[in-house]
Amino acid sequence: MKRILAVDDSASMRQMVGFTLKKAGFDVTEAKDGSEALNIAKQQGFDAVISDVNMPVMDGITLIRELRTLPNYKFTPLLMLTTESGMDKKVEGKAAGATGWIVKPFNPEQLLAVLKKVIR
Amino acid sequence: MSIDLSQFFEVFFEESFEGLDAMEAELLNLVPGEEDLETINTIFRAAHSIKGGSGTFGFNSVSDFTHVLETLLDQIREGKRELTAEHVNLLLKAVDCLRALLSALQAEQDPNLEDAIALRIKFEEILGVNQSGATKVAAEKQPAQPEFNTYQIDFKPHHHLFKTGNEPLYMISELAELGDLETLAFHNELPDITDLSADDCFLSWRFFLNTVKDESAIREIFEWVEDDADISITLCGGLFAEQQQATIEEPAVENIESSPEVAEVAEVVAVNPSKKAATAKVTTPAAAESTSIRVGIDKVDSLINMVGELVITQAMLSQIGEQEITETTIASLQEGLAQLAHNTRDLQESVMRIRMLPISFVFSRFPRLVRDISQKLNKQVELKLLGEQTELDKTVMEKISDPMVHLVRNSLDHGLETVEQRIAAGKDPVGKVTLNAFHQGGNIVIEIMDDGQGLNTEKIKKKAIANGLVTEADELDADEINELIFMPGFSTADEVSDISGRGVGMDVVRRNIQSLNGSVEVSSAAGVGSTFTIRLPLTLAILDGQLVRVAKHTYIIPLISIVESLQIDISKVSRVGKDLDVLRLRDEYIPILRLYTIFNHQGAIETLDKTLLVVVESDNQKIGLLVDDLLSQQQVVIKSLEANYQKVDGVSGATILGDGRVSLIVDISGLIKLSGLRKPGSQELIIESKASLEAS
Amino acid sequence: MISAHSEVDSKIMLEQAQGVKQFLTFFMADEEYGVDILTVQEIRSWEEITEIPNAPDYLKGVINLRGTIVPILDLRLRFGLSAIDYGPLTVVIVVKVYFEQNSKIMGVVVDAVSDVYSIAEHDAKTVPNFTDSENSEFVAGLVNVGEKMVALLDLKKTMDI
Numbered sequence: 001m002k003r004i005l006a007v008d009d010s011a012s013m014r015q016m017v018g019f020t021l022k023k024a025g026f027d028v029t030e031a032k033d034g035s036e037a038l039n040i041a042k043q044q045g046f047d048a049v050i051s052d053v054n055m056p057v058m059d060g061i062t063l064i065r066e067l068r069t070l071p072n073y074k075f076t077p078l079l080m081l082t083t084e085s086g087m088d089k090k091v092e093g094k095a096a097g098a099t100g101w102i103v104k105p106f107n108p109e110q111l112l113a114v115l116k117k118v119i120r
Numbered sequence: 121m122s123i124d125l126s127q128f129f130e131v132f133f134e135e136s137f138e139g140l141d142a143m144e145a146e147l148l149n150l151v152p153g154e155e156d157l158e159t160i161n162t163i164f165r166a167a168h169s170i171k172g173g174s175g176t177f178g179f180n181s182v183s184d185f186t187h188v189l190e191t192l193l194d195q196i197r198e199g200k201r202e203l204t205a206e207h208v209n210l211l212l213k214a215v216d217c218l219r220a221l222l223s224a225l226q227a228e229q230d231p232n233l234e235d236a237i238a239l240r241i242k243f244e245e246i247l248g249v250n251q252s253g254a255t256k257v258a259a260e261k262q263p264a265q266p267e268f269n270t271y272q273i274d275f276k277p278h279h280h281l282f283k284t285g286n287e288p289l290y291m292i293s294e295l296a297e298l299g300d301l302e303t304l305a306f307h308n309e310l311p312d313i314t315d316l317s318a319d320d321c322f323l324s325w326r327f328f329l330n331t332v333k334d335e336s337a338i339r340e341i342f343e344w345v346e347d348d349a350d351i352s353i354t355l356c357g358g359l360f361a362e363q364q365q366a367t368i369e370e371p372a373v374e375n376i377e378s379s380p381e382v383a384e385v386a387e388v389v390a391v392n393p394s395k396k397a398a399t400a401k402v403t404t405p406a407a408a409e410s411t412s413i414r415v416g417i418d419k420v421d422s423l424i425n426m427v428g429e430l431v432i433t434q435a436m437l438s439q440i441g442e443q444e445i446t447e448t449t450i451a452s453l454q455e456g457l458a459q460l461a462h463n464t465r466d467l468q469e470s471v472m473r474i475r476m477l478p479i480s481f482v483f484s485r486f487p488r489l490v491r492d493i494s495q496k497l498n499k500q501v502e503l504k505l506l507g508e509q510t511e512l513d514k515t516v517m518e519k520i521s522d523p524m525v526h527l528v529r530n531s532l533d534h535g536l537e538t539v540e541q542r543i544a545a546g547k548d549p550v551g552k553v554t555l556n557a558f559h560q561g562g563n564i565v566i567e568i569m570d571d572g573q574g575l576n577t578e579k580i581k582k583k584a585i586a587n588g589l590v591t592e593a594d595e596l597d598a599d600e601i602n603e604l605i606f607m608p609g610f611s612t613a614d615e616v617s618d619i620s621g622r623g624v625g626m627d628v629v630r631r632n633i634q635s636l637n638g639s640v641e642v643s644s645a646a647g648v649g650s651t652f653t654i655r656l657p658l659t660l661a662i663l664d665g666q667l668v669r670v671a672k673h674t675y676i677i678p679l680i681s682i683v684e685s686l687q688i689d690i691s692k693v694s695r696v697g698k699d700l701d702v703l704r705l706r707d708e709y710i711p712i713l714r715l716y717t718i719f720n721h722q723g724a725i726e727t728l729d730k731t732l733l734v735v736v737e738s739d740n741q742k743i744g745l746l747v748d749d750l751l752s753q754q755q756v757v758i759k760s761l762e763a764n765y766q767k768v769d770g771v772s773g774a775t776i777l778g779d780g781r782v783s784l785i786v787d788i789s790g791l792i793k794l795s796g797l798r799k800p801g802s803q804e805l806i807i808e809s810k811a812s813l814e815a816s
Numbered sequence: 817m818i819s820a821h822s823e824v825d826s827k828i829m830l831e832q833a834q835g836v837k838q839f840l841t842f843f844m845a846d847e848e849y850g851v852d853i854l855t856v857q858e859i860r861s862w863e864e865i866t867e868i869p870n871a872p873d874y875l876k877g878v879i880n881l882r883g884t885i886v887p888i889l890d891l892r893l894r895f896g897l898s899a900i901d902y903g904p905l906t907v908v909i910v911v912k913v914y915f916e917q918n919s920k921i922m923g924v925v926v927d928a929v930s931d932v933y934s935i936a937e938h939d940a941k942t943v944p945n946f947t948d949s950e951n952s953e954f955v956a957g958l959v960n961v962g963e964k965m966v967a968l969l970d971l972k973k974t975m976d977i
Contacts (some may be wrong), residue, residue, distance in 0.1 A: 010169040011127070013130035013176065020123055048285075054168045067284075077285035083172060083190075099285030100344030105175025105183065108123040117290055117341070140864065331947030673867060761868075764920040765887040766977075768868055776880045781867040 001027045002119055003044070005064065006019035007037040007051035008081065017081075018052060020116075034058025038066055041073065048077040048119045050102070053089055061089070061096045067095030077118035125177050125385065130412065132173045132228045137219070139166035141484060144215045148487045152203045153475035155196075160203075163211070164193040164503075170218065182221050185236045188243035189214050195247075207246070212488065213239055215242055268299075268332055270356040275342070276324035277349040283319065286345050292325070294341045299331030303467045328356070361370060381650065413514055415474050423474070425466045433459045472659055475515070478565070480508035482521050486528060486555060493532045500539055500550040501532060506558035512564045513659035519636055520566070520656060522747050523629045527568045528651050529551065535572035535650050545647065559658075563638075566654040574640045575644040577601045602642050606740060634789070637663060655680075664777070665785065667751035668734060670715045671724040673749075676756055676775060676785045683735040683742060685750055688712075700797075701728060703744055710735055710744045713795050715786075724748050738788035743797065745786070752774070754778075758785065770794045835937045841966055842909065842926040845897050849926075850933065850959075850966045857910040857921060859929060862902045875977065876925060881910065887977075888923040894974065895954065908954070913975045924977050933961050940968060 004026045013110040016028050021028045028102040029044070031037035035058040037051065049067060053060040060080050077099040082089050092099050102114050143166045146159050174182035189211065195201040224231035273295070277288060295301055300745050304326040311322065329338065335353055341349050356723045437456045443449050484504045494501040512520075536542075536551035543549050556567040577598050584590045584604045598606075604610060608627040633640045638656035657663065657680065665676035666685075693712070694703045701712040712733065716724035725748050727730050733744040756775035759769055761784075772787035830941045839850035865877035865888055874893035888908055892899055905928040911919050940957030958968035 010132075011135050011171050012128045013169075015131055016123075016125065016128045016176065019128075023123060054165050054171075056162070056165060060588055069253070075282050075285060077287075081172075083168070083175075094284075094344075095349065097284065104172045105177075107125070107176070117294055117344070118285060118287060120291060120293075711873055721867075721869070759883075759885050761878070761885055764885060764922060765868075768871070770869065774866075774885045775880065776883065778887075780880055781864065782878050784866065784868070816914050 001025065002047040003027045003029065004119075005029050005031060005037060005046040005049045005051075007031045007034065007042060007049065007055070007060065009033055009052060009055040013052065016092075016108070017111065020111055023108075024112050024115075033068075034060060037063055041067060042070065045060045045072055048078065048079065048115070049073075050081065050115075052081045053093070057097035061093055061098075064093060064098045065096040079115075079118070126322055127228075129177060132177055133222055134412075134414075136173065136222050139170055140215050140219055140222075141164050144212065144488055145484065147208055147212050147215070148491060150203070150208050152205050152208060158198050160193065164190065164197050167193055179222075179225055181231055181236065182225070185218065185221065186215075188247065189238050189450070191247055192243060192734045198351065205478070210242060210246070214243070215784045244553065245270065252593045257621050258334075269334075270328055271326040271335065272337060272354045272567040273329060273358050274325075274352045275327065275339060275349060276320045276351075277345065279320040279322065281321040281345060281348050284345065284348055286348070288321070288323070288325070291341050291345075292327075295327060295329060295338070298333050298337060298341075299314055299327055299329055302328040308723070325347060413477070415477065419470070419473055423467075423470045426463065426470050430460075430463045430467060433463050434651075471512070472513075472662065474805045475659065475661075476511035476514050477514050477517060478509045478511050479564070480505075482517055482524060483508050483519070483557075485525075489525065490532065490553065493529060496533060499532065500537065501536060502550050502552050504552060504554040506554060510559060510564060511658075512656065513661070514637055515660050516656055516658070517565075519632070520638075520672055520728070522656070523640075524555075524566065525569065526626075526629050527654075529570065531568060531570040531652075532649065535570040535574075537573050540574075542729065543711065544647050545573075560655075563655050564658055566655075566656070568652045569649060570651075571649040574646040574648055574650055575605070575642065576601050577646075580604055599643070602644055603740070605642065606640070629696055636660065637678055642688055651766060661758060662755050663775075663785065664753065665756045666734070667777075667783070668715075668732075668745075668752050669749040669751055670719065670747055670749040671721040673719070673721055674717070674751065674777070674781070675719075676783055677734055677736065677745065678772075678788070679753060679786065681736045681738055681788050683737050685732060685734045687730050688733050690747075692727055703733065705735070708742065709799055712744045712746055713797070714746045716746070718794055736788050743788075743792060743794060745791075756783075756785070824859055825903075837936055837937060838844050839933050839966070839968065840909070841933060842907075843930055844895070844926050845926045848930055848964055848966045849891075850935070850968045851909070851911060853912045853932060855913065855971060857867040857912055858910045858935075860910060860923070862906045862908060862925065862927060872977070879908075879923065881921065881923075884921065886923055888912065888925060889975070889977070890925045891974075892925075892927075894924075905973050911971060911975075912970050915972060917977070921974070924974075933966065935959050935961070935968075 001022045002025075004021050006014060006021065006028055008017065009032055012030075014032070018028045018030050021061070022042055024078075028109070029046070030105075031040055033055045034051070037049070038058065040085060041049065047063075048098045051060040051063055058066075064078045064080065067078055078097060080093045080098050081104055082101050083104045093101060100114075103113060106114075136739070142196070143163050146163050150159060160169070162483070167186055171183050171186035171190055174186065175178070188343070192201070192207065192211075196203050196207070217239050218670055221231045221233075221236060260575045275288070275291075282286065292301075292303065306324045307322070308328070309322045310316070311325065312450055316322075331337075335355070338353055342349070345351075433456060437453070437460065440449055440456060441468075442451050450558070487503055488501045490501055531553050537545065539549045542551065549724075552569075552571045554567070554569040556569065558565055580601050581596070581604070584607070585592055587603060587607075587610065589607050590596065605626045606629075606685070608625065610625055610627065630640050633654055633656070636656055638654060640655075641653045642650060643653070644650035663676075664679040666679055668675050668680055684712075686705075689702060693701050694704070696702050697712075703710045704710055710733075714724075716722075716726070725746075730744070731746050732750055734747055734750070735744050737741055756777075758773045759772050759775055759782075761771065768784070770791045772790065773785045774782050775785060777783050823891040840853045840856050841848050841850040843849075853955055863879065865879055867877040868887070869876060874890050876888045876890050878887050880886075890899070902925070906925060907929055908923040909929070910921060910923045913922055919923075937948065941958045953973045954970055955966045955967045959966050
């Protein structure tokens, strides 16, 4: 079973993403900010990471930058959840090592469709 | 796969309200010009989360509105715009507006969009854009025949592609899903094996895709790697333009740029919802009381511990039950039962604690309230909150908020003086209002203190005389005069102001608090300030009761309403009117209500001399309840009579006693109503010819 | 009509499908009455009760049914029949009554419980309009079981107090 780390400070978004991925047959671990996610990611391996951008403690871009420096996450798809207004965030995210982005708002079907680009 | 998003709504609402509370608290801390980045960031994040969630869960009215907020905050955050006091005020209004929108949505009602749109326009004025209503969606039918086109796609990833986490293979299979795909792979760039780095991508591809989709669908697949690969897409021409019947409707988004039309559209949008609002308002109330609570894990843990102990006690008792009965077993049985009683009590307390929340949930709305009102009144006020962690039952909390708001408004409006008056009186120009909460016995005490001018006893007395509540001849001390403000129909404000005294009097405050089995008192000193003290039971589910016997029936009188219990001295009793006995107690006259008459029970003690009288107080009125016997005092769990039966006059509920019998809880104010006894203006007692009194 | 119920055995289900319902019957003043067995929660012996002040005479009071407060009606008094002293056979049938808005658990005091019959709905006849009987309004239909006649109660009307 492929393992995905879902990171969002909003509990409802986290639950929605988690629930959707679990239903699609992924093994999902949730984290509420970048720093928590980084700690979890260091201890366990994941096949993909989906992270919100704006979060307290550590934001999503920093998380992606940190993850990319870890040997285990050199090639791992790292996706960020961003709003349509955050075009410069996309550029910033790419520069930090993000694989791609999912534009909010999205529904569960869109999430899974986008995910197919990087993990199967 | 279909997923029902509504399962996440409750969490979304809960966290959004929390987010709004946080936004509000941070906004109140903001001083324009001295704002720190982390505060702005926190506010931004809250707005951002609400926007993201509401968009995802389909609450577009909220996400549209939050969008302008977010944009403004983002600009401030990025240093592109300076924060002004106007921004803060507007943002605070936006918080209110979002709260209203979300509450309506939570209650599954159509939100009132009027305020939101007005506010959004203001935001857009600041931002210098006019977006609201600027995009119009027009459904345009496209000539339907989907055409098959063949595209040539050249895809040459840069070497580092894998390091972005992207995988060309998956992209190719995505591409294959769009139509018929032919693939050519080029490996001419592959270096010698010695130079080959496994981390890098040296392959490139050329695809021929025959598809009904357009170029954008192809672009979308390569969207993430546009900067990490050379991509070219060219149309080779329609190969098989087959007859396809399907029609595609695509909404076309059209930007309207001329401003007059924009205004018009905005207006139309603003008018329609107001009609909706009118119908929505009628059904508003049911919403507010939420049905779920968050419980700290420590509380759950302690509960589990208790249950563990209970299981041990139970095991011990059942072991004793299997043994032969000797003196030793009886001793250990007693010990076991004591243990059980202890466990039960602990368990009860722990379970009750689950419903307990810190009063900061109520307190937190006051900084905003005080800020708004003091601005309006042009007074300087410092608000101090003490004992915010004091816990009380969630249901009590939900109901105490309004009376507290009323009292705080009163303190600000009538209690505190204007800056000039304060300076003239030699006081600190900044007035102080303090909210203090603490536990005392089984109650929570909430004090609302101000250091204002105090209650004007002269004015109160005059007003009371004018209203016929007291007479000139009555000698009342200051406390008694102050008590008068809780009388129905009393308001000292010379003019009804916007802040307080809009028809809702202190009598309503007191009645609301009494309906929670609580009490409110005032103490005041001229020139020094006033203190309102609210006492409330910690929970509505449990009540401290005095068990009394009337004939063969056991009733429960709430302990909080009992003033005293005494044996009647017949020489102090006089008869008023046809059948009302009145007891002179010190300098008061207490009407005697015979419970057996009101409840129509046979076989009770009917003589007054030496019989027990429980003096109770409700709605500022003292009455004596004649009972046969005083039994024990105990905590009782309140059960509803209405669940399976109906409301019973003079009874507020029922409980189950230790022996399993049901006992009814007396409702004092209901009893007064039932007896036909009305509150006298002075010592005169008015008796209505109530059937229940005459029946006996 | 059957309301949602927790446990229904397959026999009842089968009979329902054929329009057959089971009725619990009881005696009152030598008449036999029936109630839909699915509404019956339990049958209890008469016990001490807490009176409700100023309630109608047929409302005997309330009891504690495992922590909930349940009102008890005397069906004889409700029907305007003569009261009798409660004896060892006197029982309380606890039923769940479905009203438009809600459902309530209530108990009725009857002389004695009789039997359980399966009755096809189409066998029930409408009540002839007895001019002399006040309680015909509480009866939903009459059926013959062998030689006897059973009056099927309209619980909603009977318990609407």
